[in-house]
């Protein structure tokens with residue numbers, strides 16, 4: 560039975576929204592990159608569980624010599640985790656349009672296992688080619704793309720996946736039912752308070768994310784994945800307003 564390594568998370572504490580000046584609109588700039596590992600662990604429910612869980616899925620679908628893409632790789636946490644767990648040599652591509660995040664990912668990958676190759680690409684994912692992929696991960700990133708680009712990206716991912724490959728998508732989602740949306744928002748904000756964020760920090764971040772993070776519903780994700788060509792997709796994890804889906808590219 561494989562020992563699951565702890566995630567490599569090493570940043571300063573996220574207090575960005577406690578100070579007078581904070582990133583508004585929210586942007587993945589150097590300030591955010593400097594606290595990101597703490598921010599994401601305290602702002603995304605089950606973040607560590609999702610990342611180790613996607614490793615379980617990748618183990619079942621990755622192929623030696625293929626490519627594994629992490630789109631919106633941020634500080635490289637997912638890449639280094641997969642690299643530590645996948646034995647057969649692959650090439651990892653980390654894509655992120657924030658140079659500050661890519662710089663953090665380069666630092667993290669300095670200690671990555673040597674049987675794999677690593678390519679970090681600092682560019683808009685819409686400009687990046689995807690090919691020979693057995694596994695593609697896009698966690699908490701699609702939600703930051705303009706809605707008009709999302710289907711085209713999913714189609715590009717589908718085209719770049721090998722038959723039998725998978726896409727692992729995690730996102731913040733919204734509920735169609737207004738009452739459920741209200742309840743899930745309340746539960747999420749209480750989650751953040753339990754992680755040590757003040758009401759002021761929570762409100763300021765919410766304001767900064769307005770029109771920057773645009774969540775789909777679970778059904779919208781499934782519809783887009785179907786339209787992109789995936790023969791099968793299922794939600795594999797969900798807590799309140801955060802979920803993960805796996806989409807499979809068939810052999811036909």
Ligand SMILES: C[S@@+](CC[C@H](N)C(=O)[O-])C[C@H]1O[C@@H](n2cnc3c(N)ncnc32)[C@H](O)[C@@H]1O
Pocket residue numbers: 587599630631632633634636637654655656657660682683684685697698699700703704
């Ligand atoms: C919430 S973070 C992703 C978290 C990361 N996947 C993880 O699990 O640790 C979203 C990331 O997507 C990147 N991003 C946003 N829009 C992008 C785009 N169009 N192309 C490439 N990267 C993008 C941001 O710079 C940021 O690092």
Ligand SMILES: O=C(O)C(=O)C[C@]1(C(=O)O)C=C[C@@H](O)C=C1
Pocket residue numbers: 598599602603699731764765768772
């Ligand atoms: O919705 C919020 O308040 C969040 O903080 C969510 C979220 C995300 O889902 O990406 C937003 C920005 C950070 O990357 C960390 C978490």
